[in-house]
Amino acid sequence: MQPDFFSGRTEAVDTSAIPEAKNWAARAAWLKSELNRHSHAYYVLDNPTIPDAEYDRLFRELVEIEQLHPDLLTSDSPTQRVGGKPLPQFEQVRHSMPMLSLNNAFDETDIAGFDRRAREVLQAAADIEYSTELKFDGLAISLRYEEGVLVQAATRGDGTTGENVTANVRTVRAIPLRLHVQHAPKVLEVRGEILMYKSDFAKLNARQRDADQKEFANPRNAAAGSLRQLDPRITAQRTLRFFAYGIGVLEGAEMPPSHEALLEWYASLGLPVCQERLVVKGAQGLLDFYQGIGEKRKALPYDIDGVVYKVNRLELQQKLGFVSRAPRFAVAHKFPAEEAMTVVQGIAVQVGRTGAITPVARLAPIFVGGVTVTNATLHNEDEVNRKDIQIGDTVIVRRAGDVIPEVVAYVPELRPATARKFLMPDACPICDSPIVRLEDEAIARCSGGWIKCPAQRKGGLLHFVSRRAMDIEGLGEQLVDQLVDKHVITTAADLYKLGLSALSELDRMATKSAQNVLNALEKSKSTTLARFIYALGIRHVGEATAKELASHFGSLDAVLDASEEQLLEVADIGPVVAHSIRVFLSDPMNVELIAQLRAAGVNWPESAPVENQPKPLQDKTFVLTGTLPTLTRDAAAELIETAGGKVAGSVSKKTSYVVAGEEAGSKLAKAQELGVTILDEAGLFQLLDRK
Numbered sequence: 001m002q003p004d005f006f007s008g009r010t011e012a013v014d015t016s017a018i019p020e021a022k023n024w025a026a027r028a029a030w031l032k033s034e035l036n037r038h039s040h041a042y043y044v045l046d047n048p049t050i051p052d053a054e055y056d057r058l059f060r061e062l063v064e065i066e067q068l069h070p071d072l073l074t075s076d077s078p079t080q081r082v083g084g085k086p087l088p089q090f091e092q093v094r095h096s097m098p099m100l101s102l103n104n105a106f107d108e109t110d111i112a113g114f115d116r117r118a119r120e121v122l123q124a125a126a127d128i129e130y131s132t133e134l135k136f137d138g139l140a141i142s143l144r145y146e147e148g149v150l151v152q153a154a155t156r157g158d159g160t161t162g163e164n165v166t167a168n169v170r171t172v173r174a175i176p177l178r179l180h181v182q183h184a185p186k187v188l189e190v191r192g193e194i195l196m197y198k199s200d201f202a203k204l205n206a207r208q209r210d211a212d213q214k215e216f217a218n219p220r221n222a223a224a225g226s227l228r229q230l231d232p233r234i235t236a237q238r239t240l241r242f243f244a245y246g247i248g249v250l251e252g253a254e255m256p257p258s259h260e261a262l263l264e265w266y267a268s269l270g271l272p273v274c275q276e277r278l279v280v281k282g283a284q285g286l287l288d289f290y291q292g293i294g295e296k297r298k299a300l301p302y303d304i305d306g307v308v309y310k311v312n313r314l315e316l317q318q319k320l321g322f323v324s325r326a327p328r329f330a331v332a333h334k335f336p337a338e339e340a341m342t343v344v345q346g347i348a349v350q351v352g353r354t355g356a357i358t359p360v361a362r363l364a365p366i367f368v369g370g371v372t373v374t375n376a377t378l379h380n381e382d383e384v385n386r387k388d389i390q391i392g393d394t395v396i397v398r399r400a401g402d403v404i405p406e407v408v409a410y411v412p413e414l415r416p417a418t419a420r421k422f423l424m425p426d427a428c429p430i431c432d433s434p435i436v437r438l439e440d441e442a443i444a445r446c447s448g449g450w451i452k453c454p455a456q457r458k459g460g461l462l463h464f465v466s467r468r469a470m471d472i473e474g475l476g477e478q479l480v481d482q483l484v485d486k487h488v489i490t491t492a493a494d495l496y497k498l499g500l501s502a503l504s505e506l507d508r509m510a511t512k513s514a515q516n517v518l519n520a521l522e523k524s525k526s527t528t529l530a531r532f533i534y535a536l537g538i539r540h541v542g543e544a545t546a547k548e549l550a551s552h553f554g555s556l557d558a559v560l561d562a563s564e565e566q567l568l569e570v571a572d573i574g575p576v577v578a579h580s581i582r583v584f585l586s587d588p589m590n591v592e593l594i595a596q597l598r599a600a601g602v603n604w605p606e607s608a609p610v611e612n613q614p615k616p617l618q619d620k621t622f623v624l625t626g627t628l629p630t631l632t633r634d635a636a637a638e639l640i641e642t643a644g645g646k647v648a649g650s651v652s653k654k655t656s657y658v659v660a661g662e663e664a665g666s667k668l669a670k671a672q673e674l675g676v677t678i679l680d681e682a683g684l685f686q687l688l689d690r691k
């Protein structure tokens with residue numbers, strides 16, 4: 001396969017097919033100029049043009065070519081350098097010790113290789129001790145403290161020379177202007193990452209949007225763009241954070257003997273140090289940490305693009321030393337990229353349970369966030385227009401955690417002349433009813449309602465049976481599709497009229513599975529009021545609102561009888577939601593549906609309205625870990641919340657109780673360390689006063 005040099009395509013070269021050295025040279029030259037161009041956009045302008053994964057792919061290809069053809073390796077190659085040139089508008093700072101990058105690892109083999117090489121160099125007989133931490137997705141900074149006072153802050157720049165951003169850094173509240181210690185070292189250069197929390201990023205972009213200013217592509221670029229301002233007053237308006245993770249020059253104090261000791265020392269000096277870190281042994285310890293953080297990644301308040309492993313003992317670090325642009329004693333283990341580039345082959349529309357029409361991009365298959373993605377949501381018509389996504393465009397697709405993939409932006413330089421704009425259809429593709437869009441609503445809707453529109457019917461049923469609603473296992477999309485298409489059922493109440501014979505007649509439905517569905521239906525009849533309200537699919541009533549309604553009113557009849565004014569008394573319910581609930585509950589068809597569901601035997605424990613209920617766990621914070629003998633995690637959380645308690649994701653000093661089941665992991669250890677009271681399920685029941 002001939003490499004597609006100048007079309008902007010960036011697939012890895014098929015090495016066997018390009019024997020001639022002059023092609024290699026051309027490819028390498030092209031890669032260098034592409035990488036330089038993208039680095040400039042990324043490091044200097046804080047405005048990347050391609051996703052990181054795409055950049056990394058080009059980078060790795062160049063590394064491979066340079067390994068095969070060392071004569072093509074020049075000292076100005078992007079593979080030999082760190083970052084980008086400092087902006088000339090800033091005063092320059094020469095780093096007394098260079099600020100380096102990190103080598104990347106992408107899989108277990110890379111990690112095994114890293115560990116093996118370290119053991120070889122160190123001639124280690126036993127497992128090496130590593131200090132593991134997060135790879136923050138921000139920008140590196142060097143903070144120079146003299147006699148404990150912050151005197152200079154500099155960006156990494158090209159590693160040798162950075163930008164003087166002292167005035168800006170002084171506005172970052174997370175960074176102490178003076179170290180919290182009586183006898184501070186003469187000189188201490190703290191190195192770490194400046195970053196922006198996801199919530200602050202969202203707020204900043206909302207402000208930018210309101211002010212008709214350019215939005216930032218991601219928190220990293222927002223952090224970099226906010227710090228590298230010529231006017232510190234702008235930096236001061238942005239909430240930036242900081243974590244320390246390294247050291248440059250140190251004078252007048254003993255260097256801590258290990259990385260972990262360094263971080264502990266930093267913490268004692270009042271410098272922010274991230275708590276998500278461990279000291280582990282050997283390659284397996286590294287992989288366990290990677291996996292644990294991978295599970296937590298989405299819940300962290302900031303973006304990380306991987307984890308970092310450092311040989312813990314300082315003397316071993318010194319033995320391992322450095323390669324050209326990175327230390328040999330450390331490696332960054334990257335997570336699968338959350339952003340990738342692909343082509344929009346078409347834009348279709350999907351009809352949701354409330355009739356909402358969602359434009360969906362049909363994509364050339366792309367591996368992103370650990371899975372292959374072929375569709376990505378474009379949210380609504382306004383979004384498509386605002387982002388100006390057209391059919392034929394090359395776009396950046398983002399899939400973070402298990403969030404639905406979305407199209408972030410298109411790449412202007414790759415728009416073909418044949419690109420076509422998306423047009424919202426006039427009629428529902430499923431039921432042909434007119435599509436209407438009310439004034440001041442972003443969403444266009446099929447006007448068919450669930451009576452005319454099978455898509456809405458299916459959507460409503462799928463919502464009804466979903467895990468957080470009635471939790472009817474085994475009733476998936478395929479089954480609901482068939483039940484609706486074959487007119488076996490119309491409403492959720494019909495589900496409870498299903499018999500074995502009707503179910504067994506469906507495609508791919510063995511008697512055993514049919515029986516399982518019936519059992520699940522039967523089991524679902526005992527539910528909670530909150531789940532039931534949520535399952536009804538009232539517009540604007542999500543899980544949290546359903547819970548509020550249930551605990552406020554205590555019984556369904558009280559909800560049914562509530563006026564809009566009474567609904568407004570519920571915490572977090574505003575006029576739009578109150579109105580939507582009232583409209584839904586006033587519709588005779590919904591009243592009938594609810595009556596039928598109750599008649600079918602759907603039931604829940606009712607209780608007194610909120611003001612009369614005891615709240616034994618008021619103001620207590622719980623953390624759940626491990627598997628409990630009888631309660632699922634959701635059920636335990638529900639019990640705690642109903643009793644007034646809060647459930648948090650991680651253990652801290654503020655945690656009142658940790659409820660631990662079997663195979664409880666690091667949270668249990670943390671609780672023991674902090675002396676937090678640990679309960680088993682029985683202990684929880686005791687607190688709840690339930691036997």
Ligand SMILES: NC(=O)c1ccc[n+]([C@@H]2O[C@H](COP(=O)([O-])OP(=O)(O)OC[C@H]3O[C@@H](n4cnc5c(N)ncnc54)[C@H](O)[C@@H]3O)[C@@H](O)[C@H]2O)c1
Nearest residue numbers: 038039042048050051052055101102134135136140245308
């Ligand atoms: N999209 C683009 O156009 C584009 C262009 C250039 C670079 N990039 C991205 O930047 C990356 C290369 O940048 P890089 O050289 O800054 O390397 P890097 O981001 O891969 O790794 C080095 C950096 O990691 C940071 N870091 C975070 N947590 C750390 C920790 N706990 N310990 C030590 N360091 C930590 C430091 O800032 C350090 O300088 C590429 O992999 C690419 O994804 C993207």
Ligand SMILES: [Zn+2]
Nearest residue numbers: 428431446453
């Ligand atoms: Zn329709």
